[in-house]
Amino acid sequence: MDVEWIQEFQKVLPELDHEKLMTITGHLSSVVGVTKKEDLAFVEKEDFQEYLTPIQCRKVIQAFKQRELNDKGTTEVSITLSEETPPLSSVGADRGTGWSSFTPHQTQSYFPGSSLAKAQNSWILQFQIPWEQMPVSLSQAILRGQRASPADRRAMVRVVVSAMQQHCPNPNRAACIEIAKMIVSKYPLTFSDMTEEGEQIGIGYYSLINQLKTRVEHVNRNNTTERIRKPRSTTQSNSNTSAKTTRCKVDSYGCVNWQPKCLPEGETTDSLEKRRQDMVAIFQSAGPRAADWPDVDASMSLTYIYQRHMINGCPPPSINDIQEQWPFLFTKRGLCDHFKILTEIDICDRLGEALQTKGKRILDFFRRNPHNKNIQRVLQDIDGISAMQQNKTAIAAVLLLLNHFVEEEESIFILKDTTSTKASIERDVTLPSSPRLIMLGTTYLDAAKWMVSMEGKVVYILDEHLGFADAFSVFFGSYYAFNLEYQEPACATLEFIQRFFLRINPEDGTKCTARTGVSRKTGVLVKRKTATINNRVLSFLRQLTDFEWKNLN
Structure with a gap:
């Protein structure tokens, strides 16, 4: 057995013990037929999923596919959804519903590795990390497989940047x-970006990139001869104004089953259409409560591919059109079940538990670190309540996040009187196009009824016995179910909830592609920085990690 490809496998999943590594690699060698490193690019999830968790399987597939692209130096396709074009292109084409199939548009964007850049960074091939110069406490943490303390991590960055500058000043x-x-x-357990559950955040080393680059800029702050920044361009781009005619990666962001390829066993396009028509008739006669009926539940699951075919159409269908054809998708049961198939996450269970456990940690963090007046105001409102109920803990956590990221509460919530109805809200309020959670109460904290709006109308009315976590699950799940981007005024809070609470951590960017936004400091419209992970989100995740580390040590 070729040792080199086993080492490649171990690099991707260094947490595997030797016995399990040998079991998996033995299976890949004897059953799948892997004999050399290049063969790893052809393995599929089914080849080893019985030995690994779903997250580990995705890491392996992603790493080997990306490594193959890097080795070949090929161009990157901006969207890789062409193989997932729905097989239902003929269904609905003659019904005037706009369900026509789409062909993903492919454009070439070359890797940021031109010959000039490679020549400038050729020293990296021989670069060695000076581990012998690291603090003793950091060396001990590495040996034990523990997280580095904030102080040790900063010391490591200073040592590494100093060594880098011996090869390149800037x-x-x-x-x-x-x-x-x-x-x-080399040491993922000590330095990688991870959630408390041990899951990788994004690419896993984004925060370390920022720390290294910030240190480089700091030591070169007075060195004008070595600056490499280019002057800013004043040219304004109008690309944002063009209508969307193609699907892109942000549409399938965080999804594992964005567009299925195969019809359910025993089903045809005609039988799925018959199921859809039957469900529309049931909804018209029995209303939303029929979402819990076993027959409706089974039909919704079987027609998932049909639902995605319409939702993923390009140009995208309106919410009105989707609601007309799939009314049960606009019930809590229908949306949450759809989200579970789409992402393999039970959003109500995971978000409900996280809003309580992690929500309390956020409250504790801000009680010890009240950064601004708005946060202090929220904390005072919380302290004025004798006993924090589950709803209030979860609502308070989201309000604190909004104020920490300097984002308006109205960018997620709309507060209305408890007597408000769907008709009165749509009549009296100009509802935004992006989703909002409508809170019925005198204040956000004492709200006890909920609605969700999209595209200027109320589309979900939650049952009175449901709590805030259920309502927030419907609100948040709608972004994924209907391919919606996060609204820029709340993008940091929504991404934090996605990564910290729901633990959805894709490596390919964020779910907000807005190129402009309102400055949190000046209030004027400015060009928005784009990044793989929102820098403010990553910074706060590290603050919470450091806060937990200090409390445990």
Whole structure:
């Protein structure tokens, strides 16, 4: 058995013990037929899923596919959904519903590795991390497989940047990326970006890239001869104004079953259409309560591919059109079941538990670190309540996040009187196009009834016995079910909830592609920085990790 490809496998999943590693690699060698490193690019999830968790399977597939692209130096396709074009292209084409099939548009965007850049960073191939210069406490943490303390991590960054400057006075970001990747691949348990559950956040080394580059800029702050920044361009882009005619990665962001390829066993396009028509008739006669009926539940599951075919159409269908054809998708049961198939996550269970356990940690963090007046105001409102109920803990956590990220509460919530109805809200309020959670109460904290709006109308009315976690699950799940981007005024809070509470951590960017936004400091419209992970989100995740580390030590 070729040792080299086994080492490649171990690099991707360093947490595997030796016995399990040998079991998996033995299976890949004897059953699947892997004999050399290049063969790893052809393995599929089914080849080893019985030995690994779903997250580990995705890490392996992603790593080997990406490694193949890097080795070949090929161009990157901006969207890789062409193989998932729905097989239902003829269904609905003659019904005037706009369910026509789409052909993903492919464009070429070359890897940021031109010959000039490679020549400038050729020193990286021989670069060695000076581990012998690290603090003793950091070396001990590495040996034990523990997280580095904030102080040790900063000391490591200073040592590494100093060593980098011996080869290049002002290393560029591409160099910082390679060095960060080198550090995290060697000691992932100590340095990688991870959730408390041990799941990787994004690419796993994004925060370390930022720390290295920030340190480089700091030590070169007075060195004008080595600056490499280009002057800002004043040219304004109008690309945002063009109508969307193609699907892109953000549409399938975080999804594992965005567009199925195969019809359910024993079903045809005609039988699925018959099921859809039957469900429309049931909804018209029995209303939303029929969502819990076994027959409706089974039909919704079987027609999932049909639902995605319409939702993923391009140009996208309106919410009105979707609601007309799939009314049960606009019930809590229908949406949450759809979200579970789409992402393999039970959003009500995971978000409900996280809003309580992690919500309390957020409250504790801000009680010890009340950063601004708005946060202090929210904390005072909370302290004025004798006993924090589950709803109030969860609502308070989201309000604190909004104020921490300096985002308006109205960018997620709309507060209305308890007597408000769907008709009165749509009549009296100009509802925004992006989703909002409508809170019925005198204040956010004492709200006890909920609605969700999209595209200027109320589309979900939650049953009175449901709590805030259920309502927030419907609100948040709608972004994924209907391919919606996060609204820019709340993008940091929504991404934090996605990564921290729901533990959805894709490596390919964020679910907000807005190129402009309102400055949190000046209130004027400015060009928005785009990043793989929202920098403010990553920074706060590290603050929470450091807060937990200090409390435990």
